[in-house]
Amino acid sequence: MTKSQQLSGLLSFLLLIGTPLTTLAADTSDKPIDPQKSTTGFEIIGSNLQFSSFSDFKFESDKAENIINHEVTLHSIDKEHTLAIQDYRGTHEGWTLSATMSNVTEKDSGRTIKQPTLTLNPTLSTADSQKLAPNKNIRLTPTTTQPVLNVAENSGEGNTQLSFTNTTITIPKQYDISAGTYTADLKWTLAPITKVDTAQ
Amino acid sequence: MIRHQYYCRYLLTLVLCLVGLNFWGLPSQATSKNFSTQPQLPKNQLIPGASYYNLKVIPGSEQSLTLSITNPSDQTKTVKVTPVNATTADSGTIAYVPSNRQDESAETTFTKMTSVAVTVQLAPRQQKTVTLKTKIPANGFQGEIRGGLFVADLTPSQSNQQSNSTQFHLNNRFAEVTPVILRCNIDQKLRTNLKLAQVTVNPQPTVPTLTAKLRNLTPAAFGQLKIQAKVAEKATGKIVATQTTDQLAMAPNSWFNHPITLGKQTLAAGHYILKLDLTSGKRDWHFEAPFQLSKQQVKQHNISLKKATPARPWGRWLLISGTTVSLLIGAYWLGRRQAHS
Numbered sequence: 256m257t258k259s260q261q262l263s264g265l266l267s268f269l270l271l272i273g274t275p276l277t278t279l280a281a282d283t284s285d286k287p288i289d290p291q292k293s294t295t296g297f298e299i300i301g302s303n304l305q306f307s308s309f310s311d312f313k314f315e316s317d318k319a320e321n322i323i324n325h326e327v328t329l330h331s332i333d334k335e336h337t338l339a340i341q342d343y344r345g346t347h348e349g350w351t352l353s354a355t356m357s358n359v360t361e362k363d364s365g366r367t368i369k370q371p372t373l374t375l376n377p378t379l380s381t382a383d384s385q386k387l388a389p390n391k392n393i394r395l396t397p398t399t400t401q402p403v404l405n406v407a408e409n410s411g412e413g414n415t416q417l418s419f420t421n422t423t424i425t426i427p428k429q430y431d432i433s434a435g436t437y438t439a440d441l442k443w444t445l446a447p448i449t450k451v452d453t454a455q
Numbered sequence: 456m457i458r459h460q461y462y463c464r465y466l467l468t469l470v471l472c473l474v475g476l477n478f479w480g481l482p483s484q485a486t487s488k489n490f491s492t493q494p495q496l497p498k499n500q501l502i503p504g505a506s507y508y509n510l511k512v513i514p515g516s517e518q519s520l521t522l523s524i525t526n527p528s529d530q531t532k533t534v535k536v537t538p539v540n541a542t543t544a545d546s547g548t549i550a551y552v553p554s555n556r557q558d559e560s561a562e563t564t565f566t567k568m569t570s571v572a573v574t575v576q577l578a579p580r581q582q583k584t585v586t587l588k589t590k591i592p593a594n595g596f597q598g599e600i601r602g603g604l605f606v607a608d609l610t611p612s613q614s615n616q617q618s619n620s621t622q623f624h625l626n627n628r629f630a631e632v633t634p635v636i637l638r639c640n641i642d643q644k645l646r647t648n649l650k651l652a653q654v655t656v657n658p659q660p661t662v663p664t665l666t667a668k669l670r671n672l673t674p675a676a677f678g679q680l681k682i683q684a685k686v687a688e689k690a691t692g693k694i695v696a697t698q699t700t701d702q703l704a705m706a707p708n709s710w711f712n713h714p715i716t717l718g719k720q721t722l723a724a725g726h727y728i729l730k731l732d733l734t735s736g737k738r739d740w741h742f743e744a745p746f747q748l749s750k751q752q753v754k755q756h757n758i759s760l761k762k763a764t765p766a767r768p769w770g771r772w773l774l775i776s777g778t779t780v781s782l783l784i785g786a787y788w789l790g791r792r793q794a795h796s
Contacts, residue, residue: 303491303525304506306629314623326661329623344506353544355552356625373625400544400552424623427661441625446551446603446632447506451678451704453736454647 304350306340306445312422322432331422337380340415340445342406349408349448352417354393355400357440359424366433372396372425373441377403383413397439408448490532490577492606492631495521495584501641507603507634511641514595520569521586522604522633526577533576533609536585538569541601541634541676543711545666547703549676551603551632560672561708563592565602565635574609595639598674601707603632647735648672651742652710654729656752662759663752665715667731667744671705678704680735684715689726689745696720717748721757724750 314329321327342350354375359368373396377389389404404417426432494508497519501509512518526532537553544550557564569589577583587604607630652668667684671677680703686696696718705711715729731742748756 303493304631305489305491306631307489309627311627312625314625316623346504346506348506351548353548353550353552359623400546400550400554402544402546402548405548424625436624438624438626440628442552442607442628442630444552444605444630444632446634449507449509449549449634449636449676450502451549451676453679454649454677454738455644455675455736 300345304340304342304344304445304447306338306352306443309336309338312336312441314424319432319434322426322428323430324428326425326427328423328425334420336419336422338417338419338443340411340417342412342415344447345412346447347409347412349406350411351405351446351448352403353400353444353446354395354403355442355444356395356397357442358397359437359439361433361435361437363435364433366435367397368426368432368437369429370396370427371439374423374425375403375419376421377417377419380416380418382411382415384410384415386410387415389417395441400444403443406448489528489629490534490606490608490631491525491527492604492633493523493525494604494633495523497521501638507636509636510638512589512591512637512639514591514639515593516591518589518591518637519586520589520604520635521584522606523582523584524575524577524606525582527580529579530610531576531578533574535572535574535607535609536587537572537605537607538566538587538589539603539605539632540564540566541603541706541709543671543705543709545712545714547680547682547700547705547711547713549601549704549706551605551634552630553605556709558670558672558708558710560670562596562674563600564708565589565600565637568592568600569602589635589637591637591639596637596674598638598643598645599676599707600637600674601634601676603634605630605632645673645675647675647677647738649733649740651731651744654744654746656746656748657714661755663717663748663755665717665729665746666712667715667729667742668710668712669705669733670710671708674707676705676707677735678702680704680733682713683732684713685730685732686715686717687728687730689728695722695727717756719760721760722748722753724748724753 310333313332315332317327317329340350340352356373359371360366372394375393375395376391377393379387379389387404387406387410390402393401393403395401494506496503496505496508497510499510499512501511508520510518522536524534524536539551539553540557542550542554542556568591570587573585573587575583575585607628648671650670650672652670654665654667657664657666665686681699681701682703684698685694687694696716698715700713726745726747729744729746733740733742
């Protein structure tokens with residue numbers, strides 16, 4: 256057997272194993288092919304609206320003495336956080352991403368910080384769809400919900416990536432602050448946009 | 456030798472193409488590590504193919520709401536499916552999140568009609584369906600009932616599991632919600648009834664702002680709401696602040712605190728009036744309410760104005776440069792004119 260014969264044999268074998276499984280499955284159909292009525296239609300199946308998780312926000316620490324005497328702004332230690340959203344539904348309905356912060360509580364005592372404000376500054380890193388504008392300078396106080404990005408109908412399809420930089424938490428002056436480790440939950444909620452009429 | 460290299464390259468290219476073809480034939484892998492949800496729409500769905508429930512329901516019946524939940528990640532996830540009522544967030548958007556906000560005008564709510572929350576554990580790459588039951592009142596209901604199936608990931612985030620740090624920490628939690636809109640009579644149009652419940656001066660730690668609590672007493676959501684706010688001195692009627700906000704929406708039988716800033720003018724302590732003009736489609740409303748600003752509040756406001764005024768030396772330099780250039784051109788033109796004469 257010559258080299259070229261060896262190669263062609265190998266190529267034939269590779270072609271055989273390289274045939275997509277879907278093609279083989281399609282061939283097993285029992286329906287006879289009608290030459291007069293060849294079907295050219297096909298179906299595109301939509302899937303989900305989903306997002307990927309990203310790492311928690313950690314902030315620099317400060318002395319209780321400073322918070323007792325004046326307002327303090329703590330900055331996120333990580334320079335950047337990214338959040339990716341995938342709209343693979345194929346419905347063009349649009350979607351909304353919102354954020355809700357819980358009370359900020361001390362790990363052991365359960366004491367809460369009074370009137371903290373979390374400031375989020377999202378920017379669009381990448382997006383398949385055009386004309387998306389995340390809200391700027393989003394201020395979250397405990398238990399309030401704020402929209403981060405509202406995507407109208409016929410936009411926001413495919414992949415969208417948001418970048419969060421310069422995230423801060425501002426704690427107003429309070430004489431009764433407890434020293435300790437504070438945590439809060441930051442809930443990110445993704446929802447499809449529903450059609451709403453004007454007032455009647 | 457050269458021929459051999461040529462064959463090798465050809466073979467390698469072909470192998471890569473074939474490997475690519477094989478993957479092309481398989482379903483694409485989910486890039487997200489989070490869970491995803493998809494409603495299984497029943498026959499009484501009004502908008503086919505939507506990614507939320509919009510149902511015509513029959514009084515006295517039991518409506519099943521089935522949701523597929525998929526865990527595409529390689530770790531076990533625990534999720535909780537909770538029925539929630541639609542509320543209006545202070546940003547003027549319809550929110551489908553767990554909330555204590557309720558308006559007493561509601562005849563009934565989605566959470567009152569629906570079975571309790573369900574917790575589900577999903578193995579890696581597992582899909583499960585969850586069904587919640589909604590009992591429609593025997594006499595039906597007016598307008599629409601709006602809520603959602605709120606699916607929250609209860610699995611602690613990785614950094615939270617590993618952390619022993621003493622720093623301030625925000626734990627990210629992820630949730631997806633599928634809105635649910637129920638109607639007994641789809642042709643029913645209800646006249647929107649809006650009210651201004653109260654105006655308060657918000658006790659912000661630094662800058663005082665106003666909040667106007669607006670109520671939608673109608674069991675119907677509406678959108679494209681525009682609010683024009685004016686703050687006037689009570690004694691003189693002089694407008695000291697204006698603000699326009701549009702593209703707002705309200706959930707049925709809900710309220711929200713619309714924030715209004717006090718503008719950029721220096722204010723004096725005393726009595727003021729907030730005037731609100733609201734429009735949505737062909738409807739419009741006008742509301743007025745008095746409020747009072749204390750000495751401390753106007754002091755905070757006036758101090759914030761001084762801080763906010765940016766020092767813009769470049770503006771001054773631009774003015775000086777412009778004037779100098781104009782003078783030089785003028786002098787040159789005059790000089791030439793004199794030389795000609």
